[in-house]
Amino acid sequence: MEASVKVVTTTPFEGQVMGTSGLRKRVAEASKPHYLQNFVQSIFDCLPAETKRTGSFVVGGDGRYLNKEVLQIIIAVAAAQGVPQLLVARNGLASTPAISRVIRMRHAAGGFLMTASHNPGGPTHDFGLKFNTTNGGPALKELTDAIYQKTKTITAYKIAVLPRPLDVSMLGTTKITVHHDATTTTTTTVEVFDATADYIAMLREAFDLPAIRKFLTDSKLRVVIDSLNAVTGAYTRAVFVDELGLPESCLANNVPMEDFGGGHPDPNLVYAKQLVDKMFSGEYDFGAAFDGDGDRNMILGNKFFVTPSDSLAVLAANHRTIRHFRESGFRGVARSMPTSAAVDHVVEALNAETPDAHIGFFEVPTGWKFFGNLMDSGQLSLCGEESFGTGCNLIREKDGIWAAVAWLSVLAVRNRDRPAGAPAIGVADIVREHWSRYGRNYYSRYDYEEVSTEAAARLMKHLADEQPRLLREGATCGGYKLVLADDFSYADPVDHSVTSNQGLRFVFEDGSRIIFRLSGTGSVGATIRVYFDKYEGLSEKLTLDVPKALAELIQLALKWSDIAAITGRQAPTIIT
DSSP, X not given: OEEEEEEEEOOOOTTOOOBTTBXXXXXXXXXXXXXXXXXXXXXXXXXXXXXXXXXEEEEEEOOOTTHHHHHHHHHHHHHHTTOSEEEEEEEXXXXXXXXXXXXXXXXXXXXXXXXXXXXXXXTTSEEEEEEEETTSSBOOHHHHHHHXXXXXTOOEEEEEEOSSOOOOSSSEEEEEEEEOSSSOEEEEEEEEEOTTHHHXXXXXXXXXXXXXXXXXXXXXXXXXXXXXXXXXXXXXXIIIIIITOOOGGGEEXXXXXXXXXXSOOOOSTTTTHXXXXXXXXXXXXXXXXXXXXXXXXXXXXXXXXXXXXXXXXXXXXXXXXXXXHHHHOOOEEEEETTSOTHHHHHHHHHHHHOTTSOOEEXXXXXXXXXXXXXXXXXXXXXXXXXXXXXXXXXXXXXXXXXXXXXXXXXHHHHTTTOOTTOOOOOHHHHHHHHHHHHOEEEEXXXXXXXXXXXXXXXXXXXXXXXXXXXXXXXXXXXTEEEEEEEEOOEEOTTTOOEEOOOOEEEEETTSOEEEEEEESOOSSSEEEEEEEEEEEOOGGXXXXXXXXXXXXXXXXXXXXXXXXXXXXXXXXXXXX
């Protein structure tokens, strides 16, 4: 295929800021003429010339509305830069964790991920684009800041004029001969690859899949896997049916759609209600749901919901049931700052049991990129966020399917020596046993979505101004004094970079916490997130109603923030 290069004069667009995990905008804004061409060119302008001249780039996305058109834009802009190779997922469809894996296994220079994660899709909803670097993880702040600055000054972009859109429906390669001028020609090879193959290979490396398959067959565990009509529908048959031997009837909403079937592809108790209803009917023993791009997960047992914080803690406590950790070692655990401290107690106990095999522990800001340096330096094996994200050091993204298979691995090992005729050990049994051993962190999150940015900023300033007074006056909760009130700052132990203003913390003597932060994952206005975390170690208090256990913390948070008066919201949009 022959192509010429066109230089297009352009002007900057306001607000092309890469949030926690990339640029996210309403489709109407993202589809404006030149909008995404500007953004893709700005990314390339911030990469080293040698990287563009010799590197390969992976391209894929969650299949949401606008992905097909943007895929062609990325190909055309990349070819105009002289990029020698593009690895494009068939039909442009690939989960975020799968792209991370391909970047790492193919030694690519980076990847373009067309996704707005758990945000809804369709013509009236959201589109997103982010860039992952050569380690497979999201670009770090230094690069995203540079890209944003470039978007504010860009005056032109280069794009290859192709005779027709590239067909990405069939596996194979296409060579594009690009004529930059009368004397300069480059060749861009576009390889359309199967986005499931490398990912399945990673799962085979991580888990003893035959053992899990035998457990599922022998136990007749009733399983339902809900893809919410998002990208994991392209993987679930290969993983859960072909590899693990489950019947195809276990798959729900497994056809990827541009608008996710009109649903909200966020695996929580509100938006995955269909799965929640199935699990709480008692019809199934194990359930999992995944988000738009496949990096988030929700785990459920029979009439039982596992909070993401507890899920991370349980996997840490049972890490020896996962083959990758047994064979490669279990070096460290990390959580995002707003995630409950449940896993902290596990790491403390594990280190007390085996002091010679020290397991590191890290608390980082929200955003998966903060785990990357720790993994690259060999200090981290398992990590998670309270926003339904869990992952391991085989890739540099959170991974919904990996988390579900990890839970099945725990179940398989825990049931291996079960006496004949004894009832199977289920998800709820494992979590309740975990609480009895390590204690329980009662936890909840209030989300106030699409609040005006002005009101959100005013609320955060009000709270920051209140912090010194509350500390000085010795505010209490449950008789425990407030001992810390700050704005969380993180010093990376690897590159020593400092990330500030990551959430306002109120911490009491007993470890109870209230946290306020603004989310970077929305496309309109601001999302205020309020987190409540309270530890309970007494056996008679491990089965309290969550709102009751957190009542005093919630009351204090609403009072101190004056959130109803400042935002006009009488209640949160979502409670998880």
